[in-house]
């Protein structure tokens with residue numbers, strides 16, 4: 001499965017991430033009658049190369065196969081500059097590896113990776129490009145209001 005190769009760059013072992021996401025999804029299924037949040041929304045702030053997103057897709061595929069769901073029961077909102085780290089003057093961001101543009105990926109790279117996997121390519125994905133500060137606008141909140149994030153703690 002090519003998606004498995006795609007996730008291999010993540011620092012957290014892929015299988016742990018997939019298990020974590022799968023457990024959250026099962027919890028969402030169990031609580032879906034007690035929450036206004038529709039099942040299956042995944043917000044990722046800092047999509048990077050898509051390693052974590054791939055783990056979510058593998059978990060979604062697993063849960064879909066065991067709970068009679070389809071790719072359309074999930075939706076992804078991927079937030080990133082898709083040009084790497086933005087500039088920062090914050091003292092906590094002073095780090096040799098954290099220069100402007102580091103960790104750059106692109107929407108095309110993520111799309112190409114998703115296209116290699118039959119389940120993932122059917123999951124609706126919205127790419128929200130820009131710094132979080134720029135892209136998290138009131139207009140976007142209104143657009144996403146039908147899909148509020150669920151807390152899973």
Ligand SMILES: C[S@@+](CC[C@H](N)C(=O)[O-])C[C@H]1O[C@@H](n2cnc3c(N)ncnc32)[C@H](O)[C@@H]1O
Nearest residue numbers: 046047048049050051052080081084085131132
């Ligand atoms: C460590 S990478 C994420 C890795 C990713 N989760 C994965 O599994 O491949 C951090 C990402 O956050 C993005 N990022 C960091 N600060 C940001 C900001 N203020 N606004 C938008 N994107 C930001 C960077 O562009 C980079 O792609």
